[in-house]
Amino acid sequence: MKHYCLCINCFEADNTSLIWAVGEVQSNLLAICRCPNGHVQISGLQYDLFDVLFTSGIHAYRKGFYSESVMSFAASLERAYELFIKLNLFKTVKTDNPLETIDKFWKEIEGQSERQYGAFCSAYLMTVREAWKANQEQVKFRNKVIHKGYIANSQEAKKYAEYIIGCLNNIMKAIKENFAEQRSPLYFHIKKLAKPAKEKSLKENPGAKYSANSGPSLLKWNSHNHEDATFADALALAESFDKTIGEQI
Secondary structure, three states, rough: EEEEEEHHHHHHHHHOOOOOOEEEEEEOOOOEEEEEOEEEEEEEEEEEHHHHHHHHHHHHHHHOOOOHHHHHHHHHHHHHHHHHHHHHHHEEEEEOOHHHHHHHHHHOOOOOOHHHHHHHHHHHHHHOOOOOOOOHHHHHHHHHHHHHHOOOOHHHHHHHHHHHHHHHHHHHHHHHOHHHHHHHHHHHHHHOOOOHHHHHHHHOOOOOOOEEEEEOOOOOOOOOOOOOOHHHHHHHHHHHHHHHHHHHH
């Protein structure tokens, strides 16, 4: 997934011109970006992984890669499950270092989506006091695309995206209502795990600068008051950003 950030070096030289550095987002949410003038910038995305994956799905959808958008939307939901599970455990597990304990727990199930889904359903029921209900029609559609090579069309991908964003809205609302104290410590713990990669990138790129990127979330996740996101809003925000980037896209 491409990533754009304002070049700090160019801005410091001339704050009247906005030059964009371009890179590719890695799974640790770091991007090594380069501007047209050759400056290197290490950009750290200040988002959760599920948010970035959803954004990737939006970009794929807008470019007409509908099956690829479905895959990103599905991955986004699974990573939202992961975040919810870890927050629930962080609130309930009583050890000397609960975050390290949770990391060890996750290693046992990180490659097993069915076990993760079971853990999420249990955590959601305990937290919200309601059973999580998946739309089985959309689950079957997702499996056709991911496991059987089904090629999705625009309407199918749109319907799936709307289902996913509804799921994410419910999860985000539950997190904000139930895990306010756990949210920041877990977030910074996750970012701390990416610190060695950041330092390695800076060392391998002499003269590079680091910047934290925290623009508006397409899911409105980082808004002060929870407001349900919509698929139409996410498309509009993505289009607006592309217009800002302009000819560098």
